[in-house]
Amino acid sequence: MPLPRLIPCLDVARGRVVKGVRFEQLRDVGDPVELGAAYSDAGADELVFLDISATLNAQNAAVGVAARVAENVSIPFTFGGGIRSVDDARAVLEAGADKVSVNSAALARPQLVGELAERLGTQAVVVAIDAAGDRVRSHAATRDAERGVLEWAKECEERGAGELLVTSIDRDGTQSGYDLELLERIRDVVSLPIVASGGAGNARHVADALRVADAALLASILHADPARLASLRTELSDLGIPVRGAA
Amino acid sequence: MRFAICSYGAGNTRSVQLAFERLGLRADVVDDGDEILAADLAVLPGVGSAGSAMAGLRQRGLDEALRERATAERPILGICLGLQLALDKTEEDGGVEGLGLVPGRAVRLQTTRVPRIGWAPLDGGGETYWYAHSFVAETPAATATSEGLTAIVEHGSFTGVQFHPEKSGPVGARFLAARCLFLA
Numbered sequence: 001m002p003l004p005r006l007i008p009c010l011d012v013a014r015g016r017v018v019k020g021v022r023f024e025q026l027r028d029v030g031d032p033v034e035l036g037a038a039y040s041d042a043g044a045d046e047l048v049f050l051d052i053s054a055t056l057n058a059q060n061a062a063v064g065v066a067a068r069v070a071e072n073v074s075i076p077f078t079f080g081g082g083i084r085s086v087d088d089a090r091a092v093l094e095a096g097a098d099k100v101s102v103n104s105a106a107l108a109r110p111q112l113v114g115e116l117a118e119r120l121g122t123q124a125v126v127v128a129i130d131a132a133g134d135r136v137r138s139h140a141a142t143r144d145a146e147r148g149v150l151e152w153a154k155e156c157e158e159r160g161a162g163e164l165l166v167t168s169i170d171r172d173g174t175q176s177g178y179d180l181e182l183l184e185r186i187r188d189v190v191s192l193p194i195v196a197s198g199g200a201g202n203a204r205h206v207a208d209a210l211r212v213a214d215a216a217l218l219a220s221i222l223h224a225d226p227a228r229l230a231s232l233r234t235e236l237s238d239l240g241i242p243v244r245g246a247a
Numbered sequence: 248m249r250f251a252i253c254s255y256g257a258g259n260t261r262s263v264q265l266a267f268e269r270l271g272l273r274a275d276v277v278d279d280g281d282e283i284l285a286a287d288l289a290v291l292p293g294v295g296s297a298g299s300a301m302a303g304l305r306q307r308g309l310d311e312a313l314r315e316r317a318t319a320e321r322p323i324l325g326i327c328l329g330l331q332l333a334l335d336k337t338e339e340d341g342g343v344e345g346l347g348l349v350p351g352r353a354v355r356l357q358t359t360r361v362p363r364i365g366w367a368p369l370d371g372g373g374e375t376y377w378y379a380h381s382f383v384a385e386t387p388a389a390t391a392t393s394e395g396l397t398a399i400v401e402h403g404s405f406t407g408v409q410f411h412p413e414k415s416g417p418v419g420a421r422f423l424a425a426r427c428l429f430l431a
Contacts, residue, residue, distance in 0.1 A: 123364065
C-alpha cells in the first residue's frame with residue numbers, strides 16, 4: 001500500500017478560498033494558489049479544490065483556478081464542483097488538474113461516471129459520496145438522493161470510479177471524529193481507495209481514519225493554516241502513522 | 248536543447264510541460280512525428296486507458312516516430328501509461344499491442360486497492376514518488392521497484408517510470424532534472 005495521504009480541502013468561490021459554516025457566512029481566507037502552495041510546502045500529499053460558487057460562470061472560473069494552481073504547485077490535485085460533463089472535466093484536467101470529483105451530477109446521471117472513466121481514465125475520476133446514516137445525500141447534502149450508501153459505492157466502482165471521497169454528513173463540522181464504521185463498511189464492499197472526510201477534530205481522529213481509509217481529507221481542522229498541517233504530520237508520526245518524509 | 252512532449256489525446260501534457268518549465272527548460276508539446284524525431288529528448292506522458300492511447304499514437308503516426316527513435320538509440324522518457332505503452336503488449340482494454348520498444352507486458356495490479364494511488368518509496372531505500380495506476384509492467388528491463396512493482400524501466404535508449412515525476416514535488420523535479428539532462 002502507498003503511504004496514507006493527508007489531503008487539505010480548499011473551498012473556492014469566485015476564484016478565492018472561502019470558509020463558512022454550511023455554505024453561509026462565507027469569509028475570504030486567501031488565494032487558492034498561495035494557500036495550495038503553502039500546504040504543499042507543509043507536506044500535503046495531494047490537494048482538493050472544491051468550487052462551491054453556484055454561478056453560471058463557475059466552470060470558467062474553475063478552469064482558471066486549476067491552471068494557476070498547476071503552474072505553481074507540483075503535487076497532485078483534484079478539482080470538484082460544477083463538473084457535469086466529460087468536456088467540463090477535460091477542461092480542468094487539461095489545465096493541469098489530476099482528478100475531478102463529481103457528486104450530484106453523478107447521482108442525477110450515473111452514466112457520467114462511466115463516460116469520465118472511459119475518456120479520461122479511471123484514476124482521474126473521484127466520486128464524492130455524502131452519507132447521512134445509510135442514505136446518500138445530494139446537492140450539497142440538502143436532498144435525499146434515494147440511494148443506499150453501500151449500493152451507490154458499489155455502483156460507482158462498477159461504472160469506473162477510481163476513488164471514493166466519503167463524507168459523513170452527521171459528523172461534518174462536529175470535530176467528534178470520522179465515522180469509522182461507515183468507512184469500514186464501504187471499504188469492505190469496494191476495492192477502490194477511500195478518502196475519509198467529515199468530523200476531524202484532532203490528530204487521533206485522523207490517525208484512526210487512516211487505519212481504515214487510504215487518505216484523510218482535512219478541512220476545518222486546519223483552520224486554513226499550513227503550519228497546522230505541519231504539526232499534524234508530526235503528531236500522526238508520533239501516533240505510529242507513517243507520513244511522507246519532508247521533501 | 249530540445250525537449251518534445253508527445254501529444255496524442257491521452258496525456259497530461261500540460262503538467263509535464265510545467266514541470267520542465269519549473270526547471271527552466273523549454274519543452275514543446277507536439278503531435279508531429281518529425282518533431283518527435285528531431286528532439287534531443289522525446290517524452291511520452293500518459294494517463295487514461297491503453298486502447299485509446301495507442302489509437303491516438305497511431306492516428307498521428309507517433310508510434311512509427313517513437314520506434315524510429317528507439318532504433319536510432321535516441322532517448323525517450325515514458326511516464327506512467329507512457330511506460331506501459333512502450334512494452335510489447337498490455338492486458339488493459341481486453342489486450343492491446345504496445346509499441347514494442349521494451350520486452351514485456353503490462354498486467355492488472357493484484358494489490359488490495361486498485362487503482363494504486365499515492366506516494367510510495369522505491370524499494371531499497373530510494374526516493375518517494377507519487378503513483379496512480381491500475382496496471383503494472385512485467386519486464387526483464389525493470390531496474391527499480393516500489394512495493395515489489397516495476398517503478399523504473401531502462402532498455403536501450405528508453406527510460407520509463409511508473410510514477411509521476413511531474414507531480415512528485417521537489418523530489419520529482421530532481422529526478423527530471425537529473426535524468427533528462429543526462430539523457431539528452
